[in-house]
Amino acid sequence: MSAPQTQPLFDCSVPAERTRGLTAAARAVRAGELVVLPTDTVYGIGCDAFNGTAVRALLAAKRRGPDMPVGVLVGSWTTIDGLVSGVPQSARALIEAFWPGEVSLVLEHAPSLAWDLGSTRGTVMLRMPLHPVALELLREVGPMAVSSANTSGNPPASNVTEAITQLASSVQVYLDGGPSGDPVASTIVDLTGARPRMLREGGVTAEQVEEVVGQEVDRV
Numbered sequence: 766m767s768a769p770q771t772q773p774l775f776d777c778s779v780p781a782e783r784t785r786g787l788t789a790a791a792r793a794v795r796a797g798e799l800v801v802l803p804t805d806t807v808y809g810i811g812c813d814a815f816n817g818t819a820v821r822a823l824l825a826a827k828r829r830g831p832d833m834p835v836g837v838l839v840g841s842w843t844t845i846d847g848l849v850s851g852v853p854q855s856a857r858a859l860i861e862a863f864w865p866g867e868v869s870l871v872l873e874h875a876p877s878l879a880w881d882l883g884s885t886r887g888t889v890m891l892r893m894p895l896h897p898v899a900l901e902l903l904r905e906v907g908p909m910a911v912s913s914a915n916t917s918g919n920p921p922a923s924n925v926t927e928a929i930t931q932l933a934s935s936v937q938v939y940l941d942g943g944p945s946g947d948p949v950a951s952t953i954v955d956l957t958g959a960r961p962r963m964l965r966e967g968g969v970t971a972e973q974v975e976e977v978v979g980q981e982v983d984r985v
Contacts, residue, residue, distance in 0.1 A: 775938070790802065839893050871953065952966055
């Protein structure tokens with residue numbers, strides 16, 4: 766049995782509906798509301814990264830606190846330069862090798878930025894997803910705070926129906942990009958220290974990261 770439809774749902778496999786859905790999602794993001802969007806890993810719940818009220822609503826929808834901060838998705842390689850205090854060569858190498866794709870980079874965020882993503886301790890986790898719907902929305906609205914589209918303790922949504930079942934009316938717009946395939950999380954690499962640290966191994970292995978950065982990676 767399909768999940769009850771509670772909020773606008775747009776089938777992005779239909780060109781006209783995709784256009785309407787992206788317009789509605791962009792409007793919602795700019796209004797400080799939440800949207801569900803497909804990515805190349807799992808479905809995400811997202812909002813304007815610079816709207817602290819929206820980020821708190823996102824955390825509330827997931828039923829989790831600020832101790833688990835939200836990452837940020839970007840729509841281009843160059844966006845990162847305005848978000849962090851510096852981009853080390855290791856980050857440039859990983860971006861060139863894996864973006865858009867399944868690698869999230871943790872860097873020190875620019876101190877001038879007015880955002881509240883949770884208890885980040887001055888850092889931000891950034892990724893550029895390899896999904897056309899996500900990229901089109903990101904290029905329209907700018908950086909988005911995005912987390913997996915599920916409530917705390919439940920598996921991440923691999924299709925829009927699973928997202929609707931868990932998040933219901935807490936989300937204003939749902940974009941259906943079809944099933945995400947195997948729900949593999951992104952690999953997370955922390956580049957804030959002297960050596961890269963692998964916080965989570967996902968779609969990209971530690972060995973692949975080490976080959977790109979040219980040094981051994983510490984593993985948590």
